[in-house]
Amino acid sequence: MNLFETAKFNAENFLLAINKLIDGASFSKHxxxxxxxxxxxxxxxxxxxxxxxxxxxxxxxxxxEMVWVCVPNNNWNSLFVVSHKGNSVxxx
Numbered sequence: 001m002n003l004f005e006t007a008k009f010n011a012e013n014f015l016l017a018i019n020k021l022i023d024g025a026s027f028s029k030h031x032x033x034x035x036x037x038x039x040x041x042x043x044x045x046x047x048x049x050x051x052x053x054x055x056x057x058x059x060x061x062x063x064x065e066m067v068w069v070c071v072p073n074n075n076w077n078s079l080f081v082v083s084h085k086g087n088s089v090x091x092x
Contacts, residue, residue, distance in 0.1 A: 035065045043055070044081075065085075067082075
């Protein structure tokens with residue numbers, strides 16, 4: 001293995017390690033999703049990257065609408081809608 005190949009190998013492994021740390025870090029993440037189902041007045045299912053998640057929402061949502069969802073502290077069991085039609089939770 002020459003010097004270039006060694007450097008490339010090390011850089012790729014470093015990038016994999018960094019991405020693994022970021023994916024598991026406990027900070028809030030946000031993503032845009034589509035509402036797919038209403039379960040109750042405050043619980044909905046949304047679709048994001050071919051996966052379906054349950055989210056809570058203070059907004060009355062319609063199927064097919066786009067919403068911004070928060071994953072608080074990387075806790076995928078506590079998802080909630082942060083923004084809907086330009087409104088945010090903070091403005092309520």
